[in-house]
Amino acid sequence: MRSLWPSVEPLLDGVSKPARYIGGEFGAAAPVHGPGQLAWLLVYPDTYEIGLPNQGLQILYELLNERTDSVAERAYAPWVDMEAAMRAAGVPLFSLENHLSAADFDVIAFNLSAELVYTNVLNLLDLAGLAVRTADRQPAQPLVLAGGHCAFNPEPLADFVDAFVLGDGEEVVGEITEVVGSWRSGGSEDRGEMLEALASVAGVYVPSLYRVSRADGALREVAPVSPAAPVRIEKRTVADLAAWPYPKRQLVPLTEVVHDRLNVEVFRGCTRGCRFCQAGMITRPVRERPELQVREMIQAGLARTGYDEVALTSLSTADFSSIEETVRAVMSGACGDQPVSVSLPSLRVDAFTVGTATEIARARRTGLTFAPEGGTWRMRRVINKLITEDDLYGAVDAAFANGWRRVKLYFLIGLPTERDEDVLGIVELARRCVEVGRRHQRSPTVVASVGGFVPKAQTPFQWSAQDTVAELARKIHLLKDACRGVRGLSLRWHDPEASVVEGLASRGDRRMGAVIERVWRAGGTFQEWSECFDLAKWEAALDAEGLSFDEVVHRLRSGDEVLPWDHLSAGLHRDFLWADWQDALAAVAVEDCRWTPCYDCGACTDAGLEHVVASNVAPAGGSQGTGQDLSRGDRVPVRFVGSAGAR
Amino acid sequence: MADRLRIRFVKLGKVRFTSHRDVARMWERAVRRSSLPVASSNGFNPRPLLAFGLALPTGAESLAEYLDVTLAPIDPSRAENLDDLGCLAVTLSDALPVGIDVVALSRLAGGADSLQQEVTLCSWDLEVRGVTASELAGRVERLLDAPSVSMQRERKGRIFDDDLRPAVRSLVVSHHHEGSSCGAPTWLRAELATRPRGVRPRELVEALGADVMQGRARRTQQWIEHGGERWEPLSVGPGLDAAMAAHAWERAS
Numbered sequence: 001m002r003s004l005w006p007s008v009e010p011l012l013d014g015v016s017k018p019a020r021y022i023g024g025e026f027g028a029a030a031p032v033h034g035p036g037q038l039a040w041l042l043v044y045p046d047t048y049e050i051g052l053p054n055q056g057l058q059i060l061y062e063l064l065n066e067r068t069d070s071v072a073e074r075a076y077a078p079w080v081d082m083e084a085a086m087r088a089a090g091v092p093l094f095s096l097e098n099h100l101s102a103a104d105f106d107v108i109a110f111n112l113s114a115e116l117v118y119t120n121v122l123n124l125l126d127l128a129g130l131a132v133r134t135a136d137r138q139p140a141q142p143l144v145l146a147g148g149h150c151a152f153n154p155e156p157l158a159d160f161v162d163a164f165v166l167g168d169g170e171e172v173v174g175e176i177t178e179v180v181g182s183w184r185s186g187g188s189e190d191r192g193e194m195l196e197a198l199a200s201v202a203g204v205y206v207p208s209l210y211r212v213s214r215a216d217g218a219l220r221e222v223a224p225v226s227p228a229a230p231v232r233i234e235k236r237t238v239a240d241l242a243a244w245p246y247p248k249r250q251l252v253p254l255t256e257v258v259h260d261r262l263n264v265e266v267f268r269g270c271t272r273g274c275r276f277c278q279a280g281m282i283t284r285p286v287r288e289r290p291e292l293q294v295r296e297m298i299q300a301g302l303a304r305t306g307y308d309e310v311a312l313t314s315l316s317t318a319d320f321s322s323i324e325e326t327v328r329a330v331m332s333g334a335c336g337d338q339p340v341s342v343s344l345p346s347l348r349v350d351a352f353t354v355g356t357a358t359e360i361a362r363a364r365r366t367g368l369t370f371a372p373e374g375g376t377w378r379m380r381r382v383i384n385k386l387i388t389e390d391d392l393y394g395a396v397d398a399a400f401a402n403g404w405r406r407v408k409l410y411f412l413i414g415l416p417t418e419r420d421e422d423v424l425g426i427v428e429l430a431r432r433c434v435e436v437g438r439r440h441q442r443s444p445t446v447v448a449s450v451g452g453f454v455p456k457a458q459t460p461f462q463w464s465a466q467d468t469v470a471e472l473a474r475k476i477h478l479l480k481d482a483c484r485g486v487r488g489l490s491l492r493w494h495d496p497e498a499s500v501v502e503g504l505a506s507r508g509d510r511r512m513g514a515v516i517e518r519v520w521r522a523g524g525t526f527q528e529w530s531e532c533f534d535l536a537k538w539e540a541a542l543d544a545e546g547l548s549f550d551e552v553v554h555r556l557r558s559g560d561e562v563l564p565w566d567h568l569s570a571g572l573h574r575d576f577l578w579a580d581w582q583d584a585l586a587a588v589a590v591e592d593c594r595w596t597p598c599y600d601c602g603a604c605t606d607a608g609l610e611h612v613v614a615s616n617v618a619p620a621g622g623s624q625g626t627g628q629d630l631s632r633g634d635r636v637p638v639r640f641v642g643s644a645g646a647r
Numbered sequence: 648m649a650d651r652l653r654i655r656f657v658k659l660g661k662v663r664f665t666s667h668r669d670v671a672r673m674w675e676r677a678v679r680r681s682s683l684p685v686a687s688s689n690g691f692n693p694r695p696l697l698a699f700g701l702a703l704p705t706g707a708e709s710l711a712e713y714l715d716v717t718l719a720p721i722d723p724s725r726a727e728n729l730d731d732l733g734c735l736a737v738t739l740s741d742a743l744p745v746g747i748d749v750v751a752l753s754r755l756a757g758g759a760d761s762l763q764q765e766v767t768l769c770s771w772d773l774e775v776r777g778v779t780a781s782e783l784a785g786r787v788e789r790l791l792d793a794p795s796v797s798m799q800r801e802r803k804g805r806i807f808d809d810d811l812r813p814a815v816r817s818l819v820v821s822h823h824h825e826g827s828s829c830g831a832p833t834w835l836r837a838e839l840a841t842r843p844r845g846v847r848p849r850e851l852v853e854a855l856g857a858d859v860m861q862g863r864a865r866r867t868q869q870w871i872e873h874g875g876e877r878w879e880p881l882s883v884g885p886g887l888d889a890a891m892a893a894h895a896w897e898r899a900s
């Protein structure tokens with residue numbers, strides 16, 4: 001293995017943001033490769049600025065470097081200027097620690113956090129000098145793995161990735177290291193042998209060991225062709241976050257990245273039950289980190305990194321049982337003697353939460369963001385985002401009263417059962433929020449940010465039709481018209497074209513691989529970047545493969561249809577998802593099972609797991625469906641952590 | 648008047664590809680990690696009071712970067728922190744990324760001007776490729792002989808004609824290997840004024856001809872000039888200079 005730095009360095013004088021390619025972050029490992037050590041290259045298939053802060057990747061990076069039988073380095077997608085320079089100079093994809101060629105590694109593992117990066121995955125494999133299709137790879141070439149949220153419908157990438165990992169990676173990376181390591185040390189040339197061994201690791205899906213059969217133009221089944229491969233692959237779940245206080249050495253980059261601050265994960269999983277939210281559905285049950293450990297991680301992290309900001313991360317941080325105690329501890333200097341600010345990346349919509357947000361943001365009180373997602377109460381019951389209008393106005397009132405100058409509201413359009421009155425309800429709600437703000441300020445600003453809904457696998461909305469570009473554009477037009485002349489209200493919207501392409505990847509089957517390959521061959525990389533996104537390339541590729549947006553994206557699925565991801569499990573019973581989908585269509589809401597009885601979605605019951613929370617009482621403030629009868633809380637499968645936060 | 652420290656540091660190796668703003672952020676974090684008692688700005692978003700000297704272009708190395716640090720009023724219980732400045736240099740270097748090392752550090756006299764005001768001249772070593780050393784020597788001579796060297800620059804969306812000649816105080820071909828061909832690099836040693844309008848190393852190299860390409864650029868000194876004399880904001884002995892540079896070089900590459 002030879003450092004490519006001498007060939008990389010001359011390229012850097014001519015590219016934008018060259019610091020993306022030098023490594024050297026504070027906390028980066030300096031792995032020494034040796035025999036008996038499986039070498040992993042962890043790749044985030046987007047730019048350095050987006051990929052570096054990814055906590056999942058950083059956790060696995062540390063765990064693999066702590067082991068004696070593995071080492072890990074990192075790589076990110078070079079921006080288009082650097083890629084061109086690398087191809088012209090014959091420089092392959094390289095790691096940042098030792099600037100080694102990607103092909104020198106035993107395993108190349110991708111983090112899949114978003115569907116629009118799929119063409120980048122192919123591009124990076126090609127840049128690494130590998131055949132993009134698994135079937136064409138040589139025994140000595142690296143094993144290609146992928147994990148992350150998108151792995152819950154991996155079929156569009158099934159032809160390019162040797163194996164996918166479902167769920168939490170903390171435990172399974174070690175098991176994979178052992179399996180692949182022993183295959184490598186055995187000197188076998190038979191890649192199939194290793195893949196069969198991998199398929200027997202729980203949570204690992206090896207697509208080449210499954211045959212996809214179709215009949216009458218529909219998917220019939222995806223079934224194993226090897227006895228080593230299970231009929232159904234269950235996700236991995238770490239039972240107790242307290243056992244995994246990682247990252248311990250969060251990377252501090254040398255150059256600007258997104259979320260450039262200390263991040264401490266306070267819990268994993270969410271049972272609010274928002275039906276559009278894949279992240280919430282696939283990460284159940286809720287597992288809180290003990291308050292004391294959170295504090296220790298904040299204290300050690302701030303002292304080590306020199307950051308002056310800490311984010312308490314989770315899918316809904318205000319729901320952390322010990323949120324008040326934790327915030328108070330940080331603000332009072334119990335976690336370090338220098339001033340720090342705390343950020344809560346996800347706010348609950350209620351006045352109580354605003355109080356906390358205000359307390360922690362003494363310094364910059366610029367903007368607060370809430371996500372009611374739906375414009376009317378009916379719509380919010382359909383999506384199970386149970387924020388009443390009073391909750392929202394209360395939160396907005398508190399925000400402007402506390403001196404916040406701008407409130408941003410996130411909404412989705414194109415939701416199931418949506419009518420124009422639901423769309424227009426967005427403007428009505430936002431307009432009233434401006435009025436509420438006028439009670440306290442002369443010119444309050446409300447920003448309504450509107451995204452197009454993309455149905456995701458393993459959610460109750462997986463059967464739903466997705467709106468067409470034309471329909472989304474019509475709804476955006478309705479919104480623009482209604483916003484005209486409303487002082488203090490501004491509207492932002494996402495590109496509907498990007499939403500439908502995301503839909504292709506999120507619910508496509510294995511045939512989508514050929515489409516992705518065509519788009520990549522036509523130069524379609526960085527599709528999540530508006531300056532690179534090109535709908536025409538996708539249309540041409542679909543045409544060439546005899547597929548259409550109508551079939552994959554805009555079509556309502558029936559209950560008996562075999563879905564491309566039915567052989568993969570995020571722990572949720574299909575019956576539960578279907579019943580929840582029917583409830584959605586009837587605008588029937590369900591409660592949060594953390595504080596009310598279990599409705600047996602499968603996530604705990606089948607896997608022998610339980611919620612790990614410090615409080616069996618719904619948070620104060622009473623919003624988002626928590627202001628309901630909680631007296632039946634004793635039947636919840638809940639384990640309480642510690643005693644500090646328990647009430 | 649609050650106590651101030653002036654710090655000289657080097658920027659060598661891979662870290663040269665970070666920007667001036669990146670370096671400022673590295674220092675803010677290093678200062679917090681090292682618990683050096685630095686004063687903070689007032690206002691909504693307090694920041695440690697660090698004043699940097701002239702920006703170094705991204706990609707250039709330096710043996711002579713500076714910053715002035717305003718210290719918080721001394722807390723007697725922590726005063727020992729500052730007694731041993733040599734120790735502080737090591738602590739800060741350890742808290743900074745590989746390739747950035749503190750090479751000198753001293754308390755600053757009360758009324759000293761800011762670095763941006765004081766420094767008027769910088770010395771550079773510039774690696775150039777594309778032409779032979781003797782050809783380069785000829786062009787250097789012609790440039791120095793010319794009464795003016797015009798150059799187009801963009802400011803606020805408009806093109807201006809600037810004369811870069813006055814800012815070029817000295818320029819020599821410093822070293823090259825005998826019989827070097829077009830491919831091998833040659834080094835220029837330049838002294839470029841920063842006032843009234845400075846010249847960037849890249850602009851100087853461009854003025855030597857379209858076929859001349861700049862390789863590495865390294866700022867070797869910054870100078871304060873007064874009454875016909877000049878001195879560095881903080882000097883380092885020649886021995887220390889070479890030793891530190893070699894050390895940093897080794898860590899950084």
Ligand code: SF4
Binds near residue numbers: 285594600602611
């Ligand atoms: S199994 Fe029950 S308690 Fe666990 S997440 Fe599902 S509904 Fe909630």
